[in-house]
Amino acid sequence: MLSDDTYIARSLWLLGEWDVALAVLGPDADPELRAEIAVDRWFFRIEDHDEAEQAVAALDPGSPTAHLLTARLAYSRLLFRHNPRADDRAVAEAGYRAAVEGGDEKQRGWAEYHWAVLLDNIDEDSAGALPRYERALEIATRSGDGYFESYIIRHLAPHKEPAERLAMLRRSLHLRAALGARPQTLAAQALLAENLPDNDPERAELMRTFHPGAEELHIGWLMSEH
Template sequence: MTRDIRIEQAELRYETAVFGGDGSGLAGAERGLDGVEAELALARGRVLHARFLAERVEDPRELEVFERAAVLYRGLGDGRGEGEALFWVGAFHQVVRGDAAAALPALERALDLATRAGDLLTMSYALRHLGIAAHIAGELAEARERLEESTRLRWELGFLPGVAANLVGLAHLAAQQDRRADAAALLAEATGLAETAEAHGILGQVAEARKELALP
């Protein structure tokens, strides 16, 4: 297995400091290792989140690793990484804890940082979950605006499973706004995209939405 170059560089700088008497590279080694740790924390948190979605059992480590990633990225001056980590902090509060109010500050900050960094994918996720928060609050027009903007970004990225997931949310909104024909059309489009992307989880969401909304 190939090791991360930053770990190899840290080992070399250790040897240079201990055996060569030159510790000038140690600060750089630490920054490199902070980057490795941040990426590992983010990856571990995503795995824990996926496990929650499958098992619906909260693991307190999920929030800890996402918050740790955000702190590390902030220390590195990596706004893109910090924005992604903060999105997941918000997602944890919203999805795992069911606390939309606690999620909002992290989601809004994530959107701001991702926008500054030009990170369209994280922007799309933050917008989606801000739309969900607006939906929960009964702000249907705002929810639709957020979800449609998220969907536009996902089309731009070619992220078809993400587009399909958003269309399911937009279908729920359309039904609540008495736009049942629009809701049916959105679910039909979501079905086609999910089938193309082999996104079987999204197909399950479509089937559940059709049943809940009594749509063909």
């Protein structure tokens, strides 16, 4: 059973209230939860990288969560060009591989997904990425995890034909909205808008909708790219 602080922190995290979520966690809170929230805050805001790295460093270095979060930090430094380190590419792949090999099914699924994103976005290796996306999607579908599915199909969509691409982007958006995952919903609105024609009324409405939310939550890459 979740403690009250854990439940509140998870609820705030889902809303993109990362600072408050971390503040409500007491000194005895699950360090993995604290690290996951800190890494998520860094990824969306592109702020507080050092705090995220410190939170990950506090974990058991051999745990699947530590491997996965260490890899995500390395990947994000490459993606955002934020003081990337010479070994970030190698560290990211090694972390994902360790999480795939040592985690439970859900952790393996997330590691497969993040590994695919590394191959897709950093290496531009779609042939290597697609099988990992598909393996992750099998796990998400089998477990009925709509939140996880929304992440995978968001990244699978660009590899599909236009009609299927838009259908997947809309499903990702609807899954996130139904779960109340606000930062992810805003990101889904932005990506769907990006894939619609310039003169499409839905595109204009999506642009009007996500911009204020992105500014309120300080989502750096949504404010800078759109």
